[in-house]
Amino acid sequence: MSELVQEKVAQAIQILQEKGVDLWLTFVRETMLTPDPILPLIFGEGDLTWHSALLLSRTGERIAIVGHYEAEAVQRLGSYTEVIPYHQGISEVLRERIAALDPHRIAINTSLNDPLADGLTHGMYRQLLDILADTPYATRLTSSEEIIHALVGRKTVGELARIRAAIEVTEEIFIETFNFLCPGQSEQEIARFMQQRAAARNLELAWSATNCPAVNAGPDSPVGHSGPTELCIQRGQILHIDFGVRKAGFCSDLQRVVYFLAEGETQPPPEVRHGFEVVVEAIQKAARAMKPGVLGYEVDAIARSTVTQAGYPEYMYGTGHQLGRRAHDGGGILAPLWERYGDSPKKPLEIGQVYTLEPGLMLPGRGYIGLEEDVVVTAEGAEFLSRPQTELICL
Numbered sequence: 001m002s003e004l005v006q007e008k009v010a011q012a013i014q015i016l017q018e019k020g021v022d023l024w025l026t027f028v029r030e031t032m033l034t035p036d037p038i039l040p041l042i043f044g045e046g047d048l049t050w051h052s053a054l055l056l057s058r059t060g061e062r063i064a065i066v067g068h069y070e071a072e073a074v075q076r077l078g079s080y081t082e083v084i085p086y087h088q089g090i091s092e093v094l095r096e097r098i099a100a101l102d103p104h105r106i107a108i109n110t111s112l113n114d115p116l117a118d119g120l121t122h123g124m125y126r127q128l129l130d131i132l133a134d135t136p137y138a139t140r141l142t143s144s145e146e147i148i149h150a151l152v153g154r155k156t157v158g159e160l161a162r163i164r165a166a167i168e169v170t171e172e173i174f175i176e177t178f179n180f181l182c183p184g185q186s187e188q189e190i191a192r193f194m195q196q197r198a199a200a201r202n203l204e205l206a207w208s209a210t211n212c213p214a215v216n217a218g219p220d221s222p223v224g225h226s227g228p229t230e231l232c233i234q235r236g237q238i239l240h241i242d243f244g245v246r247k248a249g250f251c252s253d254l255q256r257v258v259y260f261l262a263e264g265e266t267q268p269p270p271e272v273r274h275g276f277e278v279v280v281e282a283i284q285k286a287a288r289a290m291k292p293g294v295l296g297y298e299v300d301a302i303a304r305s306t307v308t309q310a311g312y313p314e315y316m317y318g319t320g321h322q323l324g325r326r327a328h329d330g331g332g333i334l335a336p337l338w339e340r341y342g343d344s345p346k347k348p349l350e351i352g353q354v355y356t357l358e359p360g361l362m363l364p365g366r367g368y369i370g371l372e373e374d375v376v377v378t379a380e381g382a383e384f385l386s387r388p389q390t391e392l393i394c395l
Contacts, residue, residue, distance in 0.1 A: 022103030036119030107144035116330030187228035206244030213243035236262035238367030255372030
């Protein structure tokens with residue numbers, strides 16, 4: 001993982017140059033209790049106990065100011081060319097290093113829109129202002145949102161390889177699950193099977209075990225993050241599963257659907273086939289629209305209108321989110337311009353970003369049809385990282 005940190009630190013400096021930001025300051029303490037969500041990218045999985053400052057400048061300086069007991073461990077990371085230990089307090093050395101760099105724009109981790117860019121606690125922000133009091137730098141602070149948005153979103157070669165590996169093993173578990181399924185099984189029974197298959201591979205789940213996987217058996221199952229219930233799947237109903245794993249620190253996030261043929265049926269009824277085809281079409285149209293520079297809400301509108309123009313109700317969530325170290329990886333989102341999404345749907349797509357595509361619709365009396373694929377944005381457009389489900393699985 002240290003190689004990935006070195007990749008991301010080098011990438012961060014390139015982004016600072018691109019954005020015209022002189023210095024990016026990540027200021028933390030007791031990260032075991034209050035971790036800044038950006039630390040895994042630029043520091044790794046270790047913790048920092050005392051007040052610590054990670055400084056990256058657009059002229060290439062990589063400075064870590066940390067408590068003296070942690071200096072040796074930070075030095076071994078190889079990501080920071082200057083590691084400065086302190087004993088009694090960080091204020092003096094931090095002021096000195098900032099003054100030596102003399103930045104005109106200092107990005108700090110505060111944001112109204114992106115939780116990944118909002119890791120600086122209010123208390124630490126006040127302490128930073130105290131440290132910079134009586135200097136010109138207190139008035140030069142700005143949000144690091146645009147830096148973190150780019151850094152998190154633009155996956156390196158090493159990051160993409162890990163995401164692909166997580167997706168591949170998730171698809172394997174889905175295949176094993178399809179072979180396991182039969183009518184009468186409960187949502188909880190299906191969820192336990194999938195969790196056991198992940199555990200047998202020593203994999204973590206991509207989100208909380210209470211609803212990873214989410215399993216929806218038929219039309220009476222609550223869709224969303226409520227977790228599997230004792231409800232059992234019956235013939236003539238749709239089974240929907242939302243599942244992901246974390247492998248080597250990176251996540252997958254896929255949704256699949258299965259139809260259980262009713263007695264006497266040899267194929268799904270027309271309304272089930274049509275609903276499935278509409279969701280597939282919405283995903284494919286959205287993927288074709290995903291090119292660098294396109295805005296997130298524009299992609300969402302294409303998928304959303306495909307569903308509504310086919311006569312189905314609008315799904316009340318965004319079409320897709322970024323994927324990476326977390327199932328929801330912050331930054332831009334493929335979503336409508338609703339209040340709850342802030343400015344995130346207005347972010348342009350960038351090369352290297354990985355998104356989910358997950359439109360859906362409910363069929364009364366049958367169940368929920370929700371598919372989810374993972375794609376990466378390239379110079380030519382979206383490339384599927386998952387193997388899209390384009391045929392309805394019937395059991």
